[in-house]
Amino acid sequence: MMKISLISKHIALICLLTSLTIGCKPNSNDKGDYAYIGGEIINPKNQNIILYDTKGKVVDSLTLDFNNRFVHKIEDLQSGLYMITHGGEYQKILLEPNDSIMFRLNTYDFDESLVFTGDGAKKNNYLIKTYLFNEKQEKKLVKYSKMEPEAFHDFTEERRNNQLKELSSFLEYNKESELFKTIIEANINYNSYADKEIYPFAYFGNNKLIHIKDLPEEFFAHRKDINYNSKILTRIYAYNRFLSSHIENLATHKYYDDNAYHSKFNRHDMSYNKSKLDLVDSIISDETIKNNLLKYKTRDYVSHNHTVVEANEMLEYYLSKSSNEEDKKAMKELVSSLKLLRQGNQIPNLAVINYDNSEYNLNSIINKPTIIYFWSSNSKMQYRNSHYKVKGLKSKFPEVNFISINLNSNDDKTWKEIINNYDFPTTNEYRFKYPKKSRKILAVNYLNKAIIVNENAMILHPNINIFKSDFSKSLGKLLQKKHLIVAK
Incomplete structure (x- = not known):
């Protein structure tokens, strides 16, 4: 200190x-x-x-x-x-x-x-206000995405312009730096730009995404104003959210070049995911921004239930483009960990500690079909939503057990306080004895990741999202072992 x-x-x-x-x-x-x-x-x-x-x-x-x-x-x-x-x-x-x-x-x-x-207080209170507003609007995006394209475009533009007018009024009475103005404007603009890039995926869905080309000409007019290499903005969530969704969007055009016109969109298609890395490599020159996007897009792909051959192919493609040696080492380790999490393998036997401070091996607490889900003390919205979701799933699938594991490395005081403050059932609440090592072994890079195992602790699905709309249907099929395939 x-x-x-x-x-x-x-x-x-x-x-x-x-x-x-x-x-x-x-x-x-x-x-x-x-x-x-x-x-x-x-x-x-x-x-x-x-x-x-x-x-x-x-x-x-x-x-x-x-x-x-x-x-x-x-x-x-x-x-x-x-x-x-x-x-x-x-x-x-x-x-x-x-x-x-x-x-x-x-x-x-x-x-x-x-x-x-x-x-310096006024500028920071204003900054918090824009963050909170963006957060609330992001939660409503699914609802807004039901609008027709023209209406959605007009809505986001009106919202953005109103925020910019409010900022202009604030600056009339408060002398702030150009840096402040740049950050607030980016928070406003890129949040709306990201919503427009995400909109087609929500509005058209996988079956009709080809119609992204039919959107009004002005829908993506914001693209002419994009700075792909802003070091100042790399710490702003709205900017990074935009870049990520923008790359996804651009890559859909390559996808339909390679697939039949009416093909159902498949976000796990190898060529689609390679094209995302190609786009990042071609339009972004800043090494930090480029390497981060390459890392996250590759991790998105390999973390899903692909074969070892597919994961290795994507890994090699990533390694040829990234210049960050630390990231490349971590990605190699991730792919190696994922090989242990193939369908049909036993889940790794890691040490966990329950609410009463008793230690167990993960395998020993599994005696019927089980969903293992994760949460972090850092994300209030996620741990509240995941426990609420599981409460509903328990009623729908009484034959399934649900194990909740906290991922944090801090002492158990914060963990227990959250459980008590939100009245979560203490049964089947655990934390890892060795969090960092366990997260790496189970490849937990996303809070919404869940693992499904059968009564013998054999993996039925190594990476599923309990918030997906088709989760209940997928779980029903897995419990019948219809999708149990041992990948080679």
Whole structure:
């Protein structure tokens, strides 16, 4: 942890205690680019706050004091989006020279309770507002996607323009930097652009996706304004969401070049997935953005139930394009792990710990057809939705057992608090004894991944999504062992 003098720390703490209401001005004798960040956490999950820099690397591990408060000075500040994490929750913060930002939050309602005060507070409160708005709109995308194309286009454009007008009004009365303006505009624009790229998949479905070519000419007019290589925007979720869906969309044209006009769309087709890597390689020059997209698109493919031959073919194609040696090593390890998870293999026997702190081997707690699903303390929406979904599935499939496994590496305090706060049944709630190793062995790269095994702990499906609309139908067939094929 960065050292500061006892006197400076004492002054900073006094400043912090008053800053929650009146703000905090740093010492005018400070030299160079710096910023202060501090705050108070209500109902803390532990005593630690982790601070990450603009590149996603850990800057410092900070400790709450006896009043659940902290303050920290960042020296040699690089302007941009920093991130703080606490108890599995995270929040991005825009920091620029001479900012003195304090926040107050309640962990029981992390995002909605977060309020900033001090120099730099207004821009960060505005940033949170756009994040929360985008999050709510994303949840409604399935509903919006039932609109006709012209109506959907008009709706997203009106929504985007209203947000931009609101931003313009804010900037009339608040002098903020070009960096702030760039980030907020990107949050607004790329969120709507992503919705347009995702829309055809939801509206047409797999059987009629060929009609993507019949969309109005102006539907994808936003593509002429895209910056594929913005280092500033790489920390913005809306930008990355757009790039990912945009590549998927562009690759559909190649798919229908290679398949019959009325063919049902198959997102697991080898040529379609290779064309995604080709597109990333051809239109993106920034190495970080390119390597990340190559990694995620390859992982999407190999994580599904392909044969070993197909997985190896895709791996080799990826290795020929990525320049990130660490990513390439991880992808090789993933493909090796997936070979152990073929249909017909026994599920790896990993150590798990239940709510009462008793340790078991995973195989020993399986005595009937079982769905193993996963969740993270970092994703409130996902763990709430997954447990709610399973509650319904239990009624529909009484002959099936459901095992819930938490993926986090922190101590069991946070895990148990979440279970208690949301009244989840403690029976069949587990965490891994060795989380990092276990996640790698079971290739858990997605929170919505689930594994189905029979009463003998033999894998029926190594990677299925319980939220898919056809999940119940697929599960019924698997339980009858109609799809049990040992891949070679």
